[in-house]
Amino acid sequence: MSTHTQRRRGHGPSEHVRSGQRGTPSWRAAVGAVAVAVALAALLTACGGGSSSGPPAASSPGSAAGGGSGTVTNITLGYVPYSDDAALFYAQDGGIFRQHGLNVTFVAQASPVAVEASMASGTEQFGFVTTPVLINLNSKGVQVKCVSSVDGNEPSSDANDSTVLVAAKGSGITSIKDLAGKNVAEVQLTSLNSLAVEVLAKRAGIDPASVHLIAMPFPQMPAALAQGRVQAAVIVAPFISTALAEGAVPLIHPNVALFPNGTVTCLDVMGSYASAHAGVVAAFRAAMNESIAYSQAHQSQAKATLASHLSLSPAQAQAQILSTNWDTTLNPDSITLIEGYMKEFGLITSEPPAASMIWTPGS
Amino acid sequence: MRGEAGAAGRAGPVRAASRVAGRAATRAWLFAALIGAWWAWSAGSTSVYFPPLAKILRTLWSQWAVGPARAQLGSSLEHLVLGYAIAGLAGIGIGALLWSLRYLREATSPYMYFLYVLPAPVLVPAVITIFGIGAAMKVVIIAFAAVWPTLLNTLDGMRGVDPVKLDTARALGMSAARRTFTVVLPAAAPQVVAGLRNSLQVSIVLMVVSEWVASTGGIGYYIVNAQESFDYLGMWSGILMLAIVGCAANLLFVLAENRLLYWHYGARAAERRA
Amino acid sequence: MAGAVVIPEGRFARSGPGRDWALRYGMRLAVLAAALALWQALSEAGLIRGDEFPSMTATVSALGRQAASASLWAAVRDTLAGWAIGLAIGGGCAIVIGSLAGLSGFAYRSVIGVVEFFKTIPVIAILPIALVLWGATLTMKVALVAFAVFWPLVIQVCYGVRSLDPIARDTARALRVRGAREFLMVVLPSAAPFIATGLRVSVAVALIVDIVAELIGGGSGIGAQILLAENSGPSAYPVMYAYILVAGLLGVLLAGVFTLVEGRVMHWHESYRMAAGHAG
Numbered sequence: 001m002s003t004h005t006q007r008r009r010g011h012g013p014s015e016h017v018r019s020g021q022r023g024t025p026s027w028r029a030a031v032g033a034v035a036v037a038v039a040l041a042a043l044l045t046a047c048g049g050g051s052s053s054g055p056p057a058a059s060s061p062g063s064a065a066g067g068g069s070g071t072v073t074n075i076t077l078g079y080v081p082y083s084d085d086a087a088l089f090y091a092q093d094g095g096i097f098r099q100h101g102l103n104v105t106f107v108a109q110a111s112p113v114a115v116e117a118s119m120a121s122g123t124e125q126f127g128f129v130t131t132p133v134l135i136n137l138n139s140k141g142v143q144v145k146c147v148s149s150v151d152g153n154e155p156s157s158d159a160n161d162s163t164v165l166v167a168a169k170g171s172g173i174t175s176i177k178d179l180a181g182k183n184v185a186e187v188q189l190t191s192l193n194s195l196a197v198e199v200l201a202k203r204a205g206i207d208p209a210s211v212h213l214i215a216m217p218f219p220q221m222p223a224a225l226a227q228g229r230v231q232a233a234v235i236v237a238p239f240i241s242t243a244l245a246e247g248a249v250p251l252i253h254p255n256v257a258l259f260p261n262g263t264v265t266c267l268d269v270m271g272s273y274a275s276a277h278a279g280v281v282a283a284f285r286a287a288m289n290e291s292i293a294y295s296q297a298h299q300s301q302a303k304a305t306l307a308s309h310l311s312l313s314p315a316q317a318q319a320q321i322l323s324t325n326w327d328t329t330l331n332p333d334s335i336t337l338i339e340g341y342m343k344e345f346g347l348i349t350s351e352p353p354a355a356s357m358i359w360t361p362g363s
Numbered sequence: 364m365r366g367e368a369g370a371a372g373r374a375g376p377v378r379a380a381s382r383v384a385g386r387a388a389t390r391a392w393l394f395a396a397l398i399g400a401w402w403a404w405s406a407g408s409t410s411v412y413f414p415p416l417a418k419i420l421r422t423l424w425s426q427w428a429v430g431p432a433r434a435q436l437g438s439s440l441e442h443l444v445l446g447y448a449i450a451g452l453a454g455i456g457i458g459a460l461l462w463s464l465r466y467l468r469e470a471t472s473p474y475m476y477f478l479y480v481l482p483a484p485v486l487v488p489a490v491i492t493i494f495g496i497g498a499a500m501k502v503v504i505i506a507f508a509a510v511w512p513t514l515l516n517t518l519d520g521m522r523g524v525d526p527v528k529l530d531t532a533r534a535l536g537m538s539a540a541r542r543t544f545t546v547v548l549p550a551a552a553p554q555v556v557a558g559l560r561n562s563l564q565v566s567i568v569l570m571v572v573s574e575w576v577a578s579t580g581g582i583g584y585y586i587v588n589a590q591e592s593f594d595y596l597g598m599w600s601g602i603l604m605l606a607i608v609g610c611a612a613n614l615l616f617v618l619a620e621n622r623l624l625y626w627h628y629g630a631r632a633a634e635r636r637a
Numbered sequence: 638m639a640g641a642v643v644i645p646e647g648r649f650a651r652s653g654p655g656r657d658w659a660l661r662y663g664m665r666l667a668v669l670a671a672a673l674a675l676w677q678a679l680s681e682a683g684l685i686r687g688d689e690f691p692s693m694t695a696t697v698s699a700l701g702r703q704a705a706s707a708s709l710w711a712a713v714r715d716t717l718a719g720w721a722i723g724l725a726i727g728g729g730c731a732i733v734i735g736s737l738a739g740l741s742g743f744a745y746r747s748v749i750g751v752v753e754f755f756k757t758i759p760v761i762a763i764l765p766i767a768l769v770l771w772g773a774t775l776t777m778k779v780a781l782v783a784f785a786v787f788w789p790l791v792i793q794v795c796y797g798v799r800s801l802d803p804i805a806r807d808t809a810r811a812l813r814v815r816g817a818r819e820f821l822m823v824v825l826p827s828a829a830p831f832i833a834t835g836l837r838v839s840v841a842v843a844l845i846v847d848i849v850a851e852l853i854g855g856g857s858g859i860g861a862q863i864l865l866a867e868n869s870g871p872s873a874y875p876v877m878y879a880y881i882l883v884a885g886l887l888g889v890l891l892a893g894v895f896t897l898v899e900g901r902v903m904h905w906h907e908s909y910r911m912a913a914g915h916a917g
Contacts, residue, residue, distance in 0.1 A: 108855060108857075108861050116593075117765045123774055133593075220488050223492055227492075310868065312869050393748060466660075470667070478885070480841045484761075561789060572759065598765065605759070
């Protein structure tokens with residue numbers, strides 16, 4: 001198949017015999033190389049194994065009584081890195097988790113979908129989830145329950161919120177009505193942002209299907225707006241400031257308009273884990289509520305955690321807006337509302353009750 | 364004598380048919396066994412993540428064969444064909460160019476490899492900025508990633524060319540271009556073809572990746588949507604559809620390969636029989 | 638670092654080994670400098686959008702800062718762990734199974750259909766299944782890397798084993814070299830160039846799949862650092878692109894190491910001997 005074999009025809013098998021004699025050094029080199037590779041791999045496993053490999057120990061016996069017993073439970077939490085995780089980071093950095101008997105390992109992942117899939121594997125016990133993903137999973141028969149807020153519910157005024165539907169400069173769009181037939185960028189087709197655009201379109205009287213929803217990551221939205229590839233976008237901080245600097249026109253804050261004081265994100269747990277480890281879950285909720293309350297009163301301390309957990313300088317960390325009203329009571333009515341919209345737009349077929357998606361002690 | 368020939372002549376087509384059937388059976392039995400095992404293992408499954416194979420196949424039929432997803436397939440395949448064609452031609456062309464221009468090759472080889480190992484999802488933002496969010500972006504991503512296996516295999520194959528042939532061609536006063544295309548490329552053909560085959564696989568993978576972001580249609584779009592709405596049934600049907608597309612493309616490739624290289628395989632087959 | 642591709646030189650090359658080496662590396666540095674300068678020029682001219690891409694100077698200084706901190710080295714170590722183990726498992730299985738399948742015509746024809754089927758499944762499509770099975774862990778990355786590396790390499794090894802020169806095979810038979818000895822001394826050396834090319838591609842594929850698994854699935858490493866920087870906002874773009882550069886550099890480094898090892902292990906083979914003879 002390869003021409004080198006044609007050349008060998010002239011030389012015959014003596015080539016191989018000779019190479020065998022001369023080849024003793026080559027075999028030695030080969031063995032040496034393999035040995036080095038194996039040693040390297042073993043070394044790397046030993047080093048890397050400590051941090052990210054394998055499922056961590058599940059809760060130790062006796063911890064069902066709660067954190068106060070003095071035992072420490074190792075848990076792993078999957079999250080999506082963004083600035084509203086400040087209270088979560090503070091619970092770790094400020095020792096609040098430890099005080100409640102929890103040793104938490106964070107795993108950064110790209111989306112709630114990846115987090116929920118990892119929770120199904122058992123390698124993560126707690127995870128960050130957005131309400132549409134929570135509803136979707138439950139409606140498909142996978143029971144996951146919200147345990148605590150991330151940093152509070154959705155604010156009721158635009159000033160405290162940083163998710164904005166903007167129109168591109170020069171697109172001529174001044175209201176939702178003008179979105180008919182246009183391209184609107186949003187982060188994921190199954191996200192709350194995407195659903196919000198459809199709901200707002202319907203309320204404005206246009207056909208939601210006429211709005212072309214295009215999924216793209218937040219970092220690419222400002223450029224897409226400026227180049228005219230999309231005429232509108234639902235952007236969050238900190239990318240919103242770039243878009244506004246380039247002349248994008250804010251139209252509305254969708255979450256404030258549709259779900260004030262709503263629970264749009266939460267930290268959840270698999271139903272099966274919650275039943276078996278009620279004490280750990282209770283400790284987690286207590287820790288998070290404490291951290292959120294503390295963060296509300298000491299926002300600069302909370303924001304300071306963003307410098308180490310995200311790639312931000314201390315000054316940039318302080319400049320972040322935290323989109324929250326600091327209310328830690330999970331709001332089942334908002335979940336029912338979102339569920340209704342999802343059913344209306346064909347995203348789900350069954351509607352489990354909102355109460356079943358929020359963990360209560362004893363459930 | 365004539366009786367023998369007559370008997371052999373009547374038995375010929377039958378023997379040929381049974382040989383073909385035998386060959387087909389050899390190629391198919393392991394595959395059928397695995398499918399059967401998967402069917403049996405998943406038959407009573409209630410897991411959301413691993414639905415029964417029977418349901419997946421039903422979804423495959425209802426969505427892809429007769430259903431709404433068929434149009435998605437068409438647009439994806441168009442981008443695949445275009446991207447692959449560009450990748451193949453560019454791979455051979457650039458490979459031949461770099462092989463003959465020693466200094467250019469030496470200067471750029473680490474950077475070629477640098478671009479080769481950059482993961483496609485990381486390059487997507489750059490490509491979107493330059494080419495927008497339509498068909499051009501997808502074709503460029505497919506072509507950019509699929510060019511490397513052909514390029515590297517072309518270079519490797521040309522390296523293995525018999526230097527006697529090369530020197531003879533030089534002595535005969537052939538120009539560099541003529542040498543490359545009439546002596547070196549045919550000799551490197553088997554490895555170049557291996558590279559093209561690898562590029563085909565890469566093209567199919569990139570066809571899916573190019574539709575992950577900012578897409579409104581296609582098989583990749585279907586799969587990522589199914590994943591994000593936890594429609595695992597749809598996701599599995601998409602994966603199977605993808606594998607079927609890959610197998611079909613590969614089959615076409617092998618048929619074309621046999622025609623293209625029949626002179627080479629024929630010579631080897633003759634040696635094997637001897 | 639050795640070149641990624643080694644080509645036999647023409648008979649009439651005049652420059653000696655020392656000058657050759659200096660010229661080669663000098664040219665590479667020149668290309669690098671030119672590329673970096675072009676990047677900076679495009680940035681400053683505004684042809685590369687500032688709202689999506691950082692300038693060259695910002696990226697290089699971010700790279701420097703990351704290299705001085707521990708996070709870059711920890712990320713490289715975590716990525717390499719997944720790469721090495723996945724490549725070892727996938728590559729090892731491919732060589733063993735490919736050799737076995739290539740030796741028997743029946744085995745080859747049985748296996749080839751199944752391999753072709755699995756070869757076209759992109760890792761990104763089965764990522765959720767891997768997450769459901771193993772979570773965002775090293776095991777998940779290793780499984781995906783091994784999966785991605787195995788299928789194309791198996792075919793490549795099969796080709797190599799089946800490409801045995803019939804004269805070498807007949808001669809081995811005449812010399813009564815059988816079984817394991819024939820395999821190790823006749824078949825494997827004949828297949829070695831194919832395996833080498835296949836492994837070179839696998840080195841790159843393994844790294845790409847590893848980083849994509851981190852980026853989209855989760856787990857620590859270069860991909861995770863890219864994700865963190867990406868989500869931190871435009872001010873962190875220099876860090877994000879610094880890590881992308883690290884990914885590319887790591888790939889080039891691994892390829893260079895591979896070429897070095899390949900040259901040593903295969904120095905007896907025709908094409909390498911010629912290259913060594915002429916390049917000096």
